[in-house]
Amino acid sequence: MGLLSSRVSITRYKVEGELQAPVVESVANILKENAIVDIDEGDTEKRVGWTSFDNPFRPVFENSSFVVGPYLIFSLRIDKKTIPPKIIKKQYETEMANRLAESGRNYLARDEKKLIKEEVTRILAIRIPATPHVYDLIWNYEASLVWFFSTLASANTELEELFFHSFNLPLIRLFPYTMADLLPGLSDKERDVLATLSPTDFME
């Protein structure tokens, strides 16, 4: 569900810290350095990187193309090769039968079986194209806020890791406690009370 879809899901983050000025140039350079690289041709099974919001399969971060008004817009792309276990099993058993026939033995050692499985998986990974998963994000730099257009736990974890790795800025996910603590309006005394709260019993 991209940010222009008719139905979206949003996880919000607070960004801690600032980038070196000029910000747009810094962001462009960082996005280019950490842009997704296709894994279709190799045996890599998974890769995570940044991509363009408007062209997710040919990332371009030139000419402030990712800036709209006060917002920085780009996408997280996770490419993953999913090899069906039954295909691995079939290839693995075929290869084991070949090895046994070639060696004249009637068994293979555990290490040999492990190596065969790894080799079969590697060869299949070269042949199977990666499935791309694209998640949009909006970064309101001035407000230090990021809206990530997914509530999927795995995608959020990848975002938090890649964002920190790329920009060296931690993302604080906004959930009940962090929202309560970061929202304006609470006095220091009220914040102390917040830290000591325990669940309410609504049953009489």
Add this chain to the structure above:
Amino acid sequence: MLDVSVSYNRYKFLGFEFLTWLWFLIDNDQETIKKTVPGEASLAIGNRIVLVNTRKDAVETVLIKGEEADLQEGIVAMRKGAVVAEVNLSYRNGDQEWRFTLKGESLGVSDLVPPATAPPESPEDAEGVFLEKVYLYESVLALIDKIFQHFIKERVSPDWNRTMVPRIRKWISS
């Protein structure tokens, strides 16, 4: 601030209480709702509520869905100790309607359907459409912040246990 993963788990009850309180307000105290929504806007329960009861060894989940669903089953579940874990809401402002689901544990917004926007007629329109979408998302996220802020102020005040909890208990048991 506490470690994020520790505070997520330790205080997720705040999100469940927030949604329980919000349902109570929608049902019983539109005056308070009016203070948090702009102008003549309104907030109502949508087509889905999920309640969880963790009082027993196994977590019990009650799901109520459908446009005309009878929410009484949810009240019954709360009488047994359940709290609201997820709720679908309808926010109306003028002739525009936003539908969205709030999850108590994370306060993540899912299935957000904002008012329809016209598709871009040319590449030059794309930026305008984008900014309109962002404005529509911003409207509902600001609303959530405002209501949550109201809740948390009340939750940390002595009035929570003195006034609000007895009111919610009365609502649940009536």
